[in-house]
Structure formats: C-alpha cells, structure tokens
Amino acid sequence: MKATIEDKVQTRIPTKHGEFILHYYSNSLDEKEHVAFVKGDVAGKDNVPVRIHSECFTGDVLGSRRCDCGEQLDMALDLINQTGFGVLIYMRQEGRGIGLLKKLQAYNLQDQGLDTVDANIKLGHLADEREYDIAALILNSLRVNSIALITNNPQKIDEMTKLGIQVNDRIPIETHIHLDNLGYLKTKVERMRHILKMPEKK
Template sequence: MKQQLKNLVQTPIPTKHGEFILHYYSNNIDDKEHIALVKGDVTGKSHVPVRIHSECFTGDVLGSRRCDCGEQLDLALQIINAAGFGILIYLRQEGRGIGLLNKLRAYNLQDQGMDTVDANIELGHLADEREYSIAGLILDDLQVSSVELITNNPKKITSLEKLGVLVEKRIPVEALAHSDNIDYLKTKAKKMAHLLFQPKK
C-alpha cells in the first residue's frame, strides 16, 4: 500500500515565539495525529530550519526535568522564530516510539539503576524505535527544497537523507545539564551517539 498523507486543516496559532500556521495531518501509515507548525513561507525554499520533535508528554507538557525534551522544543521554536521562517514537525511517537505506558515503566527501571537504553531493552524494546517516514512526507507536502535540521541526533539526519530529504546543515539544540538529567544526557552521548558536549557531574 502506498504511503499517503493528507493535510486536513491549517490554522493560525499565536505563541510566545510568534505566530505559526498549524498543519494537521492524517495518514494511512499509523493511526496517530501528526502536526507541523510552520512559520513564514517555506514553499520551494532551501536551508529551511526544521525541528523533528517526537512527543514527550512528561517533558513537553509537565516540564519534567528527567529529560531535555521540553527545553529542546522551546529552543527549537526560538531558533525558528529568530530565523523568520521554519518548521517544527511534532511526531506522535512517545518514549522513543515505545509509548507512554512503557516509558513510565522504563522510568521505574531507571530509578532502580538502569540507564534509558538498558531500561527499554529490559522491557523488550529497542533503544530507539522511532522512524521518520511521516516527517519526510510532511516536508514533501510543504514543498521544502532543503533543510537545516535542528537536532543533536545523527540518526535523524541519516534517516531523512535516506528518505530523499536534502539536509544542508545541522543546528545544535542543547539544553542545560543538571542533577535530574545528567545521566540521561550522558547515555544519549555515549550509547546513542548524540552530538553533545560531554556533560560532567
């Protein structure tokens, strides 16, 4: 079956980082609601600042300090607003793709001494089960020529390039390290090859 994506609704969303147009997408790949926040005119543009952000309820909504997700989301919107144009794609793949329930179970395992990677594996999952085909389709729908990807994760760059997206540049997006997220950040750097300054205790 051919992968299909439909841009069903577009509506203005004023935010503390300026006004964006929210695009609501349906698709035949999964049963999730994915969105894109678009600032300015990106049609046919190259070097478009793009953040592909995977849902993190605890970090994005509750402000959890266990991760850097909420801070990365905020920083990415700052970067896009400063550039005057860009896209934030919000993919509904909670907990690196394992879902909220298993992410919370993984939290409990982490509190017993496991890191994020080992906790996911203990629960029968991969360290990272996310995939980015829908993000590629969204960028195609928005007719973007090339992107500057706001990420610390080289896997996102490789995944997008395999989907035919031209990634011109990486824009780092580093949150502050502190006592609640230091081990999380170290695991990202050491076990998942995220491009972070090596955090220290």
C-alpha cells in the same frame, strides 16, 4: 504499502514565539495526529530550519527534568521564530516510539539503576523505535527544498537523508545539564551517538 498523508486543516496559532500556522495531517500508517507548526513561507526554500520533535508528554507538557525534550521544544520554536521561517514537525511517537505506558515503566527501571537504552530493552523494545517516513512526507507536502535539521542526533540526519530529504546543515540544540538529566544525556552521548558537550569529570 507506501505511506500517504493528507493535510486536513491549517489554522493560525499565535504563541509566545510568534505566529505559526498549524497543519493537521492524517496518514495511512497509524491513527496518530502528527502535525507541522510552520513559520513563514517555506515552499521552494533551501536550508529551512526544521525540528522533528517526538512527543514527550512528561517533558513537553509537565516540564519534567528527567529529559531535555521540553526545553528543546521551546528552544526550537524560538530559533525558528528568530530566523523568520521554519518548520517544527510534532511526531506522536512517545518514549522513542514505545508509548507513554512503557516509557513510565522504563522510568522506574531507570530509578533502579538501568540507563534509558537498557530499560527499553528490558521491556522488550529497541533502544529507539521511532520512524520518520511521515516527517519526510510532511516536508515534501510543504514543498521544502532542503533543510537545516535542528538536532544533536546524527541518526536522525541519516534517516531523513535515506528518505530523500536533503539535509544541508545541522543546527545544535543543547539544553541545560543538571543532576536530574545528567545520566539521560550521558547515555545519549555514549550509547546513541548524540553530539553534546558534557561537563568534564572533576
């Protein structure tokens, strides 16, 4: 079945990063509340800065230092605001698509020595189960011509391109590296092809 979406409501949201319009979408694939946070006029524009951000309750809301998600969210909104236009799509696919419960179980496995990939696999999941069909539909709904994707993940560029989105550029989004997220980021680089500058070994 081909996925469909509907832009149910749009409302103004003032933030510390300036004013955005929040678009709430319903869809035919799941009951989740995927949204787009839009700055300025993006219809018909090329090279629109776009962040496709997957929900991370622990990082985005609680400020967990185990990952870089909350910091990336903040940086992306700031970048879009500084540019004057852009889109942040907030996808409700927690824990790379495995959900909050399994993500928290994976955290415990990581504390026992597994990396993020092996922890997901031990729980019976893929390393990354996220899908981007709805994100592509949202960009089409907003009539964006082409995008500059705010990401360190080449796989995300590949997925969006396969879904018919023209990705003209990649905007890096590198956060602070510290002891709490070092292993997490190292696994992203070594096992998931993410483009990040890691500290040199001493």
